[in-house]
Amino acid sequence: MILMNDFKKEPEDLVRQQLAAAERVFRSGWWILGSEVKEFEAAWAARCQVRHAIGVGNGMDALEIGLRALSIGPGDEVITTPMTAFASVLSILRCGATPVFADIDPATAILDPEQVRRSLSPRTRAVMVVHLYGRAAPMDAFLELCEEKGLHLVEDCAQAHGASWNGRPLGSLGAFGGWSFYPTKNLGAVGDAGALTTDSEALADRARRLRNYGQSTRYHHPDLGLNSRLDELHAAILRARLERLSAWIQRRREVAIAYAEGIRNPSVRTLPPPEDPHHHVHYLFVLTSPDRDRLQTHLKTRGIDSLIHYPIPAHRQPPCESLSRSPLPNAERHAAECLSVPCHPALSDADVVRVIEAVNAFE
Secondary structure, eight states: OBOSOOGGGSOHHHHHHHHHHHHHHHHHTOOBSSHHHHHHHHHHHHHHTOSEEEEESOHHHHHHHHHHHTTOOTTOEEEEOSSSOHHHHHHHHHTTOEEEEOOBOTTTOSBOHHHHHHTOOTTEEEEEEEOGGGBOOOHHHHHHHHHHHTOEEEEEOTTOTTOEETTEETTSSSSEEEEEOOTTSSSOOSSOOEEEEESOHHHHHHHHHHTBTTOSBTTBOSSOOOBOOOBHHHHHHHHHHHTTHHHHHHHHHHHHHHHHHHOOOTTOEEOOOOSSGGGBOOSOEEEEOTTHHHHHHHHHHTTBOOBOSOSSOGGGSGGGTTOOOSOOHHHHHHHHHEEEEOOOTTOOHHHHHHHHHHHHTOO
């Protein structure tokens, strides 16, 4: 079986490097908010070309902490996409604000700026864009819209490690970027981990307090925070893995190009390639088909793993069913037709050919 992710195929030298990083932590005697976290935060801030990176427990917490650091809460609305992992929406709900869903671009499945404009209200405080599947959202349009309307632009970068927009890394263009280092991500830890990136000194200072019980100095709590700290072990492992991110992205792009050129089946559509290859890091390679479920079964019989990202758009989830202001036909159609096939650095050229042949054989 060609798996969606195959961690057992990671190179032995990386395994040994991570074991050495873990031993370094165990022998240090310091396991929470120590030098490993500081070193990773500095490295990730440099990679994202921002002044601050704040390590937190997971990607959802990164978004919630960032929103709370912007003082977004009850009575406020945040416009976002229904086509995303539910964590994006949950971060808005957890800070007390109301998510408002706008429809997606049917070609890319990414939030449509014009649909966002139509969803504005006097209560709108922010727009949360999701760089879905590793592809940069059309940031020029979103930056212009948010500047015009005096809104915060929030970047959900959980799927887009290493992508950029017109020469600027994602996570550096909005008020802040929220990152997940869940194991399957382009840069993943060996469990839950996350970070927030920003150029704002004030936002960074508040985010550091919020991740640590709202504590400014020991036993002083000016904010109602939460417990969401990136630990030393995950930070050490992420430092080791960060050295390979560029090579991993390059391999993902090679796989995606091969799929885009090789898949030729009238019953299956591939999402269009980006105008600039730097806009996409191919966290996922997504097909669409009106006969998606049968395609998934067909691939399984051929030994090809696949997943659906995402079968239920957020506005159809029970906690959000009362929040939709208008129909979202593009999101619903995409959710009914999308299917992700393996696209990761451990794939061999022979694996890629097998996937292409299996998709093309679908009738």
